[in-house]
Amino acid sequence: MKILMTTWEFPPMKVGGIASHCYDLSRELVKQGHDVHVLTFGPEEKDEEVEGVHVHRIPSGHAPDTISWANFLGHRMEKKAIELNKDEKFEVVHAHDWMMVPAGVSIKKTLRIPMVFTLHSTEYGRVGIHTRYSKMINDLEWYGTYEANEVITVGKDFYNEVRSLFNVPEKKIHYIPNGVDIERFDIKPTVNKDDFASGWEKMVLFVGRLTYQKGLEFLMGAIPQILRDHPESKFVIVGRGNIEHYRHMASSFGIGNKTYFTGFLPEDTVISLFKLADAVTIPSVYEPFGIVALEAAAAASPAVGSYTGGLKETIIHEKTGLHTMPKNDMSIKDQLDRVLSDPGWGKWMGRNGRKNVEKNYKWSKISRWTTGVYGSAMGLW
Amino acid sequence: MNTLIVLREISDDEITKNAFYVANILKKFGNVHIVSFGNDDDYDVDGIHVHKVNFILQADNIFNWVMLMNNELKRRAVELNDEKKFDIIHIHDWTAGPAGMSLSKLFGVPLISTFHSTEHQRGFGAYVSQAISDVEWWLAYESRYILVTNDATKNSLINDLKVPFDKIFYSNEDNIRKVFSMVGVMK
Numbered sequence: 001m002k003i004l005m006t007t008w009e010f011p012p013m014k015v016g017g018i019a020s021h022c023y024d025l026s027r028e029l030v031k032q033g034h035d036v037h038v039l040t041f042g043p044e045e046k047d048e049e050v051e052g053v054h055v056h057r058i059p060s061g062h063a064p065d066t067i068s069w070a071n072f073l074g075h076r077m078e079k080k081a082i083e084l085n086k087d088e089k090f091e092v093v094h095a096h097d098w099m100m101v102p103a104g105v106s107i108k109k110t111l112r113i114p115m116v117f118t119l120h121s122t123e124y125g126r127v128g129i130h131t132r133y134s135k136m137i138n139d140l141e142w143y144g145t146y147e148a149n150e151v152i153t154v155g156k157d158f159y160n161e162v163r164s165l166f167n168v169p170e171k172k173i174h175y176i177p178n179g180v181d182i183e184r185f186d187i188k189p190t191v192n193k194d195d196f197a198s199g200w201e202k203m204v205l206f207v208g209r210l211t212y213q214k215g216l217e218f219l220m221g222a223i224p225q226i227l228r229d230h231p232e233s234k235f236v237i238v239g240r241g242n243i244e245h246y247r248h249m250a251s252s253f254g255i256g257n258k259t260y261f262t263g264f265l266p267e268d269t270v271i272s273l274f275k276l277a278d279a280v281t282i283p284s285v286y287e288p289f290g291i292v293a294l295e296a297a298a299a300a301s302p303a304v305g306s307y308t309g310g311l312k313e314t315i316i317h318e319k320t321g322l323h324t325m326p327k328n329d330m331s332i333k334d335q336l337d338r339v340l341s342d343p344g345w346g347k348w349m350g351r352n353g354r355k356n357v358e359k360n361y362k363w364s365k366i367s368r369w370t371t372g373v374y375g376s377a378m379g380l381w
Numbered sequence: 382m383n384t385l386i387v388l389r390e391i392s393d394d395e396i397t398k399n400a401f402y403v404a405n406i407l408k409k410f411g412n413v414h415i416v417s418f419g420n421d422d423d424y425d426v427d428g429i430h431v432h433k434v435n436f437i438l439q440a441d442n443i444f445n446w447v448m449l450m451n452n453e454l455k456r457r458a459v460e461l462n463d464e465k466k467f468d469i470i471h472i473h474d475w476t477a478g479p480a481g482m483s484l485s486k487l488f489g490v491p492l493i494s495t496f497h498s499t500e501h502q503r504g505f506g507a508y509v510s511q512a513i514s515d516v517e518w519w520l521a522y523e524s525r526y527i528l529v530t531n532d533a534t535k536n537s538l539i540n541d542l543k544v545p546f547d548k549i550f551y552s553n554e555d556n557i558r559k560v561f562s563m564v565g566v567m568k
Contacts, residue, residue: 061515067441068512071448075479075516082486102448106479109456110487136441143438143449 004090006100010040017291026053028363074102101144114377117148149377155310158288179363180294189272197234205277210241215283221329274299297353320353382411385467389476444509451479468566478520491564494524501541526560528552
């Protein structure tokens with residue numbers, strides 16, 4: 001198949017899970033013999049080949065906010081797609097999340113090819129629809145599901161959320177989980193644990209954007225109580241966001257020396273930390289999928305995460321990790337306490353997690369469901 | 382010569398009057414189709430074929446609405462092109478710019494734009510003015526020739542958007558015939 005994928009972020013630019021998703025999916029599709037072009041944002045126009053994937057980076061215009069930025073970018077991507085199509089003859093356009101709705105819809109209409117639209121989260125779930133700005137994003141998400149020939153959602157609960165939120169006909173909406181590139185985790189750690197925690201300390205790792213959605217407030221509330229029983233625990237918090245806000249919170253809770261905010265770290269460092277961690281905490285408030293649970297499992301570390309959205313499936317309670325009640329410090333404290341009290345059990349759950357992702361979440365398997373959906377969009381079956 | 386004219390909306394404003402003025406000149410040389418936003422409808426006015434398309438989405442500002450609505454203008458034009466095989470695309474103002482630029486690339490035919498004003502002239506008063514001005518820059522850049530309806534717009538194109546002066550013509554019958562001949566489509 002000749003596939004045109006549009007994603008606003010693609011490595012090396014990586015803010016959320018969409019970049020990893022598109023990077024892994026596009027490379028796997030190439031391995032299977034498909035021809036894949038990716039349109040993504042870049043500060044200047046550039047065409048390159050990344051492991052067999054044709055990547056085209058396109059700038060946007062001067063826009064006052066992200067919605068108009070996305071509309072401008074969509075228009076420039078569409079013009080690029082028209083030029084590429086003269087030689088390539090694309091068969092399907094695959095757009096990811098609301099920011100790519102303008103690009104996806106315009107390419108669908110000018111090139112007259114079917115559109116597949118993957119939703120990774122919704123504005124409703126992220127922040128709620130309380131402003132005109134959020135309403136526009138919500139409308140774009142609806143518009144994407146309306147115009148798309150096939151809609152993909154990345155979680156089981158999330159599938160129902162999208163279906164009822166946007167009234168998507170059952171026959172065109174699908175659930176396909178994210179996959180994880182397991183081989184990336186088969187490296188020797190490139191950093192020393194000493195750089196992040198003392199030798200006697202146990203490392204609890206958080207990886208994600210530092211936002212309310214990721215539940216850091218509730219983790220911070222749990223930490224002082226965990227430290228009472230486990231003074232050896234150390235919380236390493238990796239990711240961009242409002243670091244100062246959380247650092248201040250940590251110092252006012254008296255846990256400043258037990259929380260290390262690293263900011264953004266390169267991928268091999270993050271993978272190393274996943275492997276070195278004694279437990280990975282995922283206290284999310286809202287998590288349509290939660291790729292971080294698969295990453296913990298790929299690194300054979302136990303995940304302790306909220307019983308919400310995709311984490312309901314990606315963590316198997318007491319087998320690959322532990323579930324906590326969302327927005328509940330006491331529950332986070334109780335479950336982290338169990339792992340920290342029984343390191344052997346934690347390691348056992350980590351190994352089970354690894355087996356689980358090897359069996360169920362390899363891209364080589366997941367991507368075949370995606371091409372199945374492409375085929376439906378193209379009317380092949 | 383089959384001409385496609387795209388404009389945001391057909392109303393009783395100066396932009397619409399000028400669009401029909403151009404259409405009436407061009408119809409002497411072939412078919413003229415106008416695509417614009419409105420309730421879905423196809424009809425003829427004095428031998429000019431009008432096609433209106435609806436767009437269901439509301440938007441939070443004019444820039445976002447125009448960028449998204451233009452997709453419907455493109456869709457209709459692509460359908461029409463199957464039969465009509467347009468030789469030239471002519472659009473009015475930035476509000477039809479995205480359609481003009483995309484369709485010109487898609488059909489491989491020249492684009493001639495009419496500017497009735499620029500965002501610089503309108504005073505940069507809108508939240509989205511810079512984005513609108515960027516679209517105007519791209520539109521001027523990708524147009525083979527530009528027609529203007531007043532001198533102030535010509536000056537703004539030259540001074541603010543750095544358009545070469547010899548690309549710009551005042552919109553009257555002589556010049557309209559001239560620019561459409563120069564792109565080699567007037568047969």
